[in-house]
Amino acid sequence: MANDVSSPEEQPRRREKPAIVFGLHREPFGPRPGEEEPVGRQDRAPALESAQLITDKITAFYGSKRAIEDVSIQFQAKAVSALIGPSGCGKTTLLRCLNRIHETDPSARVTGSVLLDGTNIYESDVDPIVVRRRIGMVFQQPNPFPTMTILQNVVSGLRYAGLAKSRSEQLEVAERTLKQAALWNEVKDLLDRPAIALSGGQQQRLCIARALAIDPEVLLMDEPTSALDPISTGVIEELMTALADDYTVIAVTHNMQQAARVSDYTIFMLAGQDRIGHVVEMDKTNNIFTHPKEKRTEDYISGRFG
Amino acid sequence: MASVRGATLLFALVVIGLFVELVRGSWSSLTAFGLKFLVTSQWNPVTNQFGALPLIYGTVVSSGIAILLAGFVGVFAAAYLADFAPRRLAQPLSFAIELLAAVPSVVYGLWGLFILAPIMRAYIDPFLQARFGWLPIFSGTIYGTGLLTAGVLLALMIVPTVTAISRDVILAVGKDQREASLALGATRWETMRRVVLPAARSGIVGACILALGRALGETIATTMVIGNRPAIEASLFAPSYTLSSVIANEFTEATSDLYLSSLVELGLVLFGVSIVVNAVARTLIWSMVRDKKAR
């Protein structure tokens, strides 16, 4: 299939990369020789008055075992927030609570509330289906539907709602979202081919387009690039920053450098001796990586553990 | 090591022997009638004219009805057991349906003869005739036993097969697919219909084909409710006859060598059909589930 490099027209607007110093034991993450010194980020990341998604004392269970406890965070609207932490710290569990996917596991349970624009999505009269239309998700392993074509995959979310019935409507949606996902040029002539024929990186972008097609306000991404090669990873990272112009992006990543490159805000989580995950620190990315407030954060960032 | 290898060779010998003996036993009939055997519709022991067509008709139609009913019910039952049933209910319910498969066919036959056939005769057949009697398949005299009753009984017997294998196949479609669908705002049912079942399609077809094979070879239960008359009629209420029932009923009465040989040839046909059906089914299922349980 076509190679993974996207054409210039559809390259998302570049975000300035911060100048970050990791700490005494690492080399400064600065500009490469020959490149210009990038501008700092302080002016780009506004204060958290316009938080779109707020969690309040979220505790999630698998059966009787607590996975995360009393997580209260505010996620900034139209910005990229990264959830980082060592494996097992509960960041993915937290993410899955935000669109009520966690509870689809038979033994799973959530207490606490998640406010989307002021409404608690866990209230008894709120339909999870509506929640998931407004809060979309992209998974770690690209999972396009194997029995559907590329076009059918993209519009699958709309088809559930009874929308996009005609081919023209479907093509319209496909073009818009595949362009947003930086995949249009590679697949525009292949829309009726099976989706599984695409490469891993392309499949993941297809999944992003599929998630965008239902027009969510928030996009959750669970380690979206950990199963991909470096080039695809780069493409998707650029995508993430571009998408934040229109959507609130919340991404789990186990790759600190990725968090530093891509996000405006970073949340660091940790699981204690009791294996229950908590939030340790949350701040603008620049602050977290240059002068973290908690010692545990600093230890993690400078690689002393995790 | 000798005993282990020896046992294996012995087993292989037995299986090959099975085929050889069936061919040997049907030799007179094979040479007398050739391929016409399969298309002649006269099964007449008196005149020594043996044609298998009415038997093939009875076998195919009764099994066809069975797989249509059992396939439909079985797949949805499997979907329920795999995804919709509350966890505490799923296990005992699956076990109950699997036990259905263990009931001996003579018990099914008994139940079919004394319970099902009267019910068909009193309620279901007249209802079908009243509503759809203009269709040739629902015309004619109602006896209670007959092709339709046999089909229904067979359906009951093969439902556990369809359900058990389909359930395994549906569970083998990973969590990934389901979560992707749910995350787009679909309900469980919509996910099952649009994502899970299509993904499980080849395995489900395999399960149905395997179940069909069982129906084709079923002898005792069928012979107790099908009426045992070798004739091809349009009505489903009419008595009929299957390949295996004929062998069961007439083998000990077979007077001539040709008669006996024809019956063995029917056995050979059953053997051949079962091999083909099984091979196709297992290929389809194996391609989906790399799990021993499906075998």
Added chain:
Amino acid sequence: MATEAASLRAKHATPIAERRIRSLLGEIFAGTCAGVAAILLLTIFVYVLREGVGALNLDFVTQLPRPVGITGGGVANGILGSLIIIGIAVIIATPVGVLTGIYLALFGSGTLAESVRFMADVLSGVPSIAIGLFAYTLLVAPFHHFSGLSASFAFAILMLPLIIRTSEEAVRTVPRRTREGGFALGLSKYATTMQVVLPAARPAILTGILLGIARVTGETAPLLFTAFGSQFMELNPTNPMAELALQVFTYAISPYQDWHRQAWAGAALLILAVFVLNVAARFLLKPPSTKRI
């Protein structure tokens, strides 16, 4: 862009309430299918027990059949016949089946192994009446004599695929450390298998044999021209013998009320036997220990 999508959303969207109802109905329908299947099992159980329990008494189990038309009598010859026929079948099938299963587990990928595995799969789908025909041509026709032995032969063939499959799996799933323990003691591959692995696989193998017995309990078709049946108590397997399932069949298709009653009673016995065997098999096989020492 948001307005474009919003307008898409406005036109022709299926209201969520409607989707919810449709989905609920769908799940209920699926549940009904599962429920119907399970209820039918219950129905068969209930009917058989209800109709049969009346005739189930000590006489039924201990007496011989009375001549045609006279009420009373029992199926003692059938019960003993079944035990003998199935017993001999187990004696024939177990060594052949278990050893073949071991061979397949040890030499899984050779051509003989692959062909045998294919044959076992195929054999499990062959109708039992065809296998009965085989037993007839081999063991009845040449001697012009029906016999319990020929029935045992047919039953053994019916049991073999099950026993082979479960034995192979039983040997395969013995943990590697157990096998390596044998090698560490200096035993050959063969000796290790027989003296170390086999005892460890025993419960699983026994389960396979139990399932094999359950498979042939109630099997009737091959008996029609192998054991043939008998009115009398016959313990010599080289003669025609009575068998419980065969008696149930014969009684059921007869025109006599009393025999119908006895058929139900016999069916009740068969169903109970099969049920007990299946439950025993399921609970005998303990799940492999996952604890790491």
